Amino acid sequence: MNYDFDFEFLADRWPDFLAGAWLTIQLTVVAIVLGFALGTLCAVLRVYGHPLLRRLVGGYVEIIRNTPLLVQIFIVYFGIATLGLKLSAETSAIIALVINVGAYTTEIMRAGIESIPRTQIEAADCLGLKRLQVILHIVLLPAMERVYPALSSQFVLLMLASSITSQISAEELTAVANLIQSDTYRSFEVYIVVAIVYLALSFLYRIAFWLIGGLLFVRRRRLGTAL
């Protein structure tokens, strides 16, 4: 094999990579925050909700978990356009990512919520807490603490999977790479650079989730023990 690596394109295209990475961060942070909210709400409904709601949430989860993300993105992107709404590729991408990660979050949070003993809820009930207060103050945080590693892994996966949104030309990191490689014909090198940037992003996200975990789970931070 005689291949001359040429990373010269980096000299004047590195700001493009940076801009792409920044958009990836923006897209996925918004998607993670909204997806987490959606998934947590769905998980609560799935465990405590009306039987009809439980089924509805179950259906949503199964549909999303058993279809490809790319197809979901296309359906959102072209579906919204067909309905006559004009949304940017980025907005469509966020909507699709939220719907997607929301379903996975639902399943993960459901496992956490179901791991909270009934007796905890009963004790809170006996203290006079209302149902919503019980969920907010007694159930959710310990539930989240128990599934936090799975949850943060899922969110890192979402960040990586967001590369697929390049297919509807959301100008995120992978789309930027596609563009640069078609300009420079240094495909191999471009994707090596992109891989390294994704690796750095993953690392960044994991540190961020570790810090957030420390902020949220005060008991764990102080005692260092699992719940």
Add this chain to the structure above:
Amino acid sequence: MSRAEAVLPAEGQPIDQVPIVRVTGLEKSFGPLKVLDGVSFAVQPGQMVAVVGRSGSGKSTMLRCLNGLEDIQGGTIEICGHQVGRPGSWNKAQLRSDVGMVFQSYNLFPHLTVERNITLALTLVQKKPKADARRIALAVLEQVGLAEKAQAYPEQLSGGQQQRVAIARSLALSPQVMLFDEVTSALDPELTVEVLKVMEDLSRGGMTMILVTHEMGFARRVAHSVIFMHRGRVWESGPTAELFARPQTIEFQQFVGSVL
């Protein structure tokens, strides 16, 4: 069964005082299984009533019915003026402010400090300012001898300490009646003593208490009256000393013989 329906007077109190708890003909089934079959009794304010009996006699279920944790199939429960059990006929929030409950498994909230375990309901339910809630928490912790543990987490405490915090947590809401569901059953004898001590102090302070317990020695020594349950019924009941001195039923005699 001679004394089963009797209103149980506290020592030195007139017998015609209005009971704070009155249960009549209580029936409870789990599917085809009838767990409570016409339970009736009454408790005067300031009394400590021990409910004893073999496993499966319906003691704990009866206690849970009193606090509206189980729906009932028949009879009436009146506790602190609330008609409990029939859907729609009682206000849960009001009942909760009058009746406290402590469980066998403590049920402290593991992610919250001891202090927050206690202030949670004070701030969320009783809407007390944080400073007031804190003061109350420290006062009740003092009462159970654990003031120095306010900032600890439940897992850092022994079982006995956790149960004392659970009692303090319930106490903080100033209930009129406290229900204790086998609160020492998960503790070894040494830790049992410290929890029983707290309960004895509470009773001396005039708290109305109904406790389901296997601690016959404690019941005999401290409780004003005893209810012996058997097969989902109040088999025998009455003032403690009298009941133990002259048991009327063969079942109670056998039970006392087997546990003392």
